[in-house]
Amino acid sequence: MGRHFDNELRDLKFSLLAMAGQVEEMIDLTRKALKDRSDAQAEQVVNADQQVDEMELRLDQACIDLLALRAPFASDLRLLASTLKIVPELERIGDHCCNICRRAKLLNPQPSILAGDWLERLGDETHSMVRRAVDAFVNGDADQARSVIQDDDKVDELYGTIYRELLRVMLADPLCIERASHLIIVIKNWERIADVATNIAEEVLFILEGVNVKHAYLQGPSTND
Amino acid sequence: MEIDARPPVPEPLPPVSEPAQPIHDDGAHAAKDLPLTDKAVLQAPHVLKAEQLSLFYGEKQALFDINLAVRKNTVMALIGPSGCGKSTLLRSFNRMNDLIGNVRIEGRVLLGDEDLYDPGVDVIALRKRMGMVFQKSNPFPKSIYENVAYGLRIQGVRDRAVLDEAVERSLIGSGLWEEVKDRLHESGLGLSGGQQQRLCIARALAVKPEVILMDEPCSALDPLATSRIEELIFELKRDYTIVIVTHNMQQAARVSDFTAFFWMGKLIEVGLTEKLFTNPRERMTEDYISGRFG
Numbered sequence: 001m002g003r004h005f006d007n008e009l010r011d012l013k014f015s016l017l018a019m020a021g022q023v024e025e026m027i028d029l030t031r032k033a034l035k036d037r038s039d040a041q042a043e044q045v046v047n048a049d050q051q052v053d054e055m056e057l058r059l060d061q062a063c064i065d066l067l068a069l070r071a072p073f074a075s076d077l078r079l080l081a082s083t084l085k086i087v088p089e090l091e092r093i094g095d096h097c098c099n100i101c102r103r104a105k106l107l108n109p110q111p112s113i114l115a116g117d118w119l120e121r122l123g124d125e126t127h128s129m130v131r132r133a134v135d136a137f138v139n140g141d142a143d144q145a146r147s148v149i150q151d152d153d154k155v156d157e158l159y160g161t162i163y164r165e166l167l168r169v170m171l172a173d174p175l176c177i178e179r180a181s182h183l184i185i186v187i188k189n190w191e192r193i194a195d196v197a198t199n200i201a202e203e204v205l206f207i208l209e210g211v212n213v214k215h216a217y218l219q220g221p222s223t224n225d
Numbered sequence: 226m227e228i229d230a231r232p233p234v235p236e237p238l239p240p241v242s243e244p245a246q247p248i249h250d251d252g253a254h255a256a257k258d259l260p261l262t263d264k265a266v267l268q269a270p271h272v273l274k275a276e277q278l279s280l281f282y283g284e285k286q287a288l289f290d291i292n293l294a295v296r297k298n299t300v301m302a303l304i305g306p307s308g309c310g311k312s313t314l315l316r317s318f319n320r321m322n323d324l325i326g327n328v329r330i331e332g333r334v335l336l337g338d339e340d341l342y343d344p345g346v347d348v349i350a351l352r353k354r355m356g357m358v359f360q361k362s363n364p365f366p367k368s369i370y371e372n373v374a375y376g377l378r379i380q381g382v383r384d385r386a387v388l389d390e391a392v393e394r395s396l397i398g399s400g401l402w403e404e405v406k407d408r409l410h411e412s413g414l415g416l417s418g419g420q421q422q423r424l425c426i427a428r429a430l431a432v433k434p435e436v437i438l439m440d441e442p443c444s445a446l447d448p449l450a451t452s453r454i455e456e457l458i459f460e461l462k463r464d465y466t467i468v469i470v471t472h473n474m475q476q477a478a479r480v481s482d483f484t485a486f487f488w489m490g491k492l493i494e495v496g497l498t499e500k501l502f503t504n505p506r507e508r509m510t511e512d513y514i515s516g517r518f519g
Contacts, residue, residue, distance in 0.1 A: 005516065071475055073502045073514040210504025 005070050009079060012062050016083055016090075019055040020134040022048065023090045026097040027130060027193070031123040033101050034186070037108040042101035052094040059087045078210060082203040086137070089196045089203075093130065096189040096196070103182040113169050113176045114183060118162045122190045125155050129197035136204045148201035149213070155194035162187050266482045267497075269296035272466050273318060273436055278332035280313055280322065287313045289491045290332070295436070295483075300458060300467045302481035302498065304474065306513065309487040311470045315438050318468065319355035320348050336435065353380070356429025356465075360441040362421035364413035364428075369396075369405050372413040372424055376432040391431045398464075399427035400457045419450025426457065430465075437461065439469040443476065455480050474514055478502045486510045 026045050033042040063084045066072065072080055129148050136145035166180045166187075202213050273295040280288040288310045295301045303311035313322065320341060322328045334341040341351055353376070364372050371378075373392045382388060392409070396402040401423045405416070413424050422442060429437055439458075443451040458467060458480045471477050477484050478498060485495035486507075494507045505511045512518050 073474060073478070074505055074511045076515050077503055 005066075005072075005076070008066060008070070009076060012059070012066065012080075012083060015055070015059055015062065016086065017134070017138060019052065019059060019087065019090050020137075022052055022055065023093045023097075024127070024131060024134070026052070026094055027123075027127045030097040030100050030104075031120070031127060033104045034123065035120060037104075039105050039108055042104045042108075045101040046098050049094045049098050052091055056087050056091040059083065063087070075207070075210075078207045082207045086200050086203050089199050093193050093196050096193045099189045100186050103186050107179060107182050107186075110179055113179050114162070114165065118158070118165065119183075119186070122155065122158050122162060122187060125151070125158060126190045126194045126197070129155065129194050130200075133197045133200040133204065136201060137207070140208055142205055142208045145201040145204040145208070149198050152194055152198045155191060159187050159191040266296060266299050269299055271295065272297045272337060273468070274333075274335040275314065275317070276333040276335065278314070278317065278330070278334060280310075280317060280331075281329040282325070283327045287490050288317070289489075291492050293485055293492055293495060295466055295468055297466050298462055298464070299482040300462050300469060300480055302477035302484045303468065303470045303487060304472075304477050304484060304513075305487035305493075306518075307472075308489075310490040311485075311487045312440055313490075314487070315440055315468060315470050318436070318438055319352050319357055321357070323348065353432045354435045356426075356432070356434035356437040358422070358425050358429055358437065358439045358442045360444050362418060362425050362445070364416070364421050364424050366412065366414055368410045369413045369416070369424060370409040373427045373431050375428060380432070392427075395427040395430040398430045398461065399423040400453060400460070401427055417450070419446050419453060422446060422450070422454060423457065426454075426461075430461075434465065436466045436468065439467065441470055441472060444472065451476070474502075486513060488513070 026048050029041050029045045029048075032038060033045060063080050067080055070076070129151055132144055133148045135141065136148065163184065166183055170177050170180045199214075205211055205213050271294040275291045275293045278288055278291040278293075279286060291310075291314060293301075293314070303314060305311050316322045317330065317334055318336075318341070322330075330342055336351070336354060339346070365375060367375070370392055373395050374382075374388045377388060377391055382391075393402065393406075396405060401420060404420060405411075405424075413421065416424060422445075426437075426442075443454050446454065455476065458469065461467060462482075469477075469480065481498045483495060484498045484501045486493045486501070486505075486509075488509060494501065494505060494510045496506070501510065502514060505514065
């Protein structure tokens with residue numbers, strides 16, 4: 001298992017990064033579809049999802065093949081095990097983008113009911129978390145992965161604020177209920193994407209340090225030794 | 226109003242900054258964080274210990290200050306590249322190195338509380354307490370029955386009922402009984418390679434050893450026979466403590482509770498097998514088990 005396996009792992013990482021790049025492109029288009037009220041961009045996102053699904057299948061197979069044929073240990077094993085978890089997380093982000101864009105197409109023809117730039121900020125924060133989680137993977141940067149995990153609280157807070165604002169709008173004007181309902185689904189999907197970015201960051205920490213930080217409140221201070 | 230009832234995200238864990246653990250520590254200090262099965266093996270008492278053990282072949286030092294403790298009813302795998310000292314250590318445990326001239330030992334090897342290198346130790350009696358299985362199966366050119374009964378016969382046991390019971394018990398213990406019970410008096414050399422190896426294990430079991438030492442016991446066997454031996458090791462640890470030398474990383478991972486990695490006569494790292502193979506403490510261990518050197 002020497003250099004040839006290293007090349008195979010490098011190819012796997014490149015494929016994972018290609019998938020992450022495609023997903024980031026979908027996030028970017030989703031933000032624009034909302035901001036510019038563009039049906040065309042929303043449609044582009046929905047159409048891109050199939051490519052992400054195909055990448056998921058290819059990466060799944062590549063991981064299974066390497067696990068079966070190379071029987072890896074230590075950091076190689078952690079990389080493969082975590083890639084098997086990161087890949088469906090990325091695919092899930094694609095699905096959330098599609099959900100947002102489907103709602104965007106319903107919202108685009110109607111007047112806005114949400115004042116300010118709350119929705120843009122939620123999209124920006126979430127996109128930043130995904131980008132940094134992927135960067136942490138690429139650069140092997142545990143601190144960056146930890147910062148992503150911390151930032152999930154910010155997105156949760158933003159989500160809560162917008163959610164309460166939408167409830168207020170609905171109570172004030174029942175004619176807004178349909179649009180507000182679509183928007184609640186939009187913000188819920190952004191919030192879920194941030195959760196997924198957190199999951200990816202947790203996997204990056206597992207790859208780098210062998211520490212499982214998931215559900216840390218169950219685990220006590222350290223499980224590494 | 227908030228529909229999301231997830232628990233608050235806890236603070237990220239601080240980086241691990243505990244002082245380095247002594248290399249002979251097998252992970253017991255972290256038992257509170259481990260699954261129940263791991264806790265059980267970590268609570269087992271030590272039965273076999275090397276303490277500051279160094280071994281010299283003439284001027285050449287083959288083992289350097291080894292501290293290693295093997296827990297009762299567990300399997301300890303010794304891994305490392307060729308020439309790293311793992312087989313030398315295994316042979317030190319039953320003083321087989323005594324058979325080579327010009328060997329000098331420093332430090333101690335303890336079986337229970339007894340120092341195996343104490344001048345007063347009866348080496349023959351010691352070897353009864355330590356069964357040994359070698360790389361190549363080595364049945365005697367005798368019947369299956371006599372192979373298993375051999376150890377008892379040289380101890381002077383003549384009672385047929387005692388011998389019959391020991392042969393049956395040992396062959397059952399080695400998983401061979403069903404295959405040979407109708408041909409106990411045929412030659413042991415007529416068995417397949419895997420069966421011969423299990424016959425050798427039965428021969429070791431007959432004298433009721435406390436510890437079984439295995440030196441690459443599956444390296445000459447096909448995958449099916451290897452699998453049977455590995456299953457057998459799993460069964461045997463209920464009654465015995467096992468130390469196994471293996472070059473096969475997957476085998477070490479499959480059969481052992483603890484793994485010790487050696488390099489150039491030094492013990493680099495020892496720990497719970499699942500920890501060592503998923504997140505070793507030492508870079509050198511990582512490189513070896515990942516196939517990057519050795």
